[in-house]
Amino acid sequence: MHILDVARWLLLALALHQLVFAVRDLRPALRAEGAERTDRWLDFADHLLGVPSCAALAFGWFDLFLYLMVAAAPVAIWRLIRNIRARRRQPATPV
Numbered sequence: 001m002h003i004l005d006v007a008r009w010l011l012l013a014l015a016l017h018q019l020v021f022a023v024r025d026l027r028p029a030l031r032a033e034g035a036e037r038t039d040r041w042l043d044f045a046d047h048l049l050g051v052p053s054c055a056a057l058a059f060g061w062f063d064l065f066l067y068l069m070v071a072a073a074p075v076a077i078w079r080l081i082r083n084i085r086a087r088r089r090q091p092a093t094p095v
Helices: 005-031 035-058 062-089
Strands: none
Touching: 005 035, 035 062
């Protein structure tokens, strides 16, 4: 499949954007303690895995993109589970 030049540059810009967020999330992940540490590392891993995924799409490497999505799936599922658990722990506010 042919990727249009505009789409390729947009995906590469998105990959750069993900890289900036991954670098930004690294320092809080290194400093976090306790239960917050897992959330910080999941944020970092999510952004870091987004960089090669966007680049693979930009260059039309769909098989590599598929492998990267297989690697990113546990991170996304674990973030979803932690978000659901966090919402259940919050007390309901009266209306």
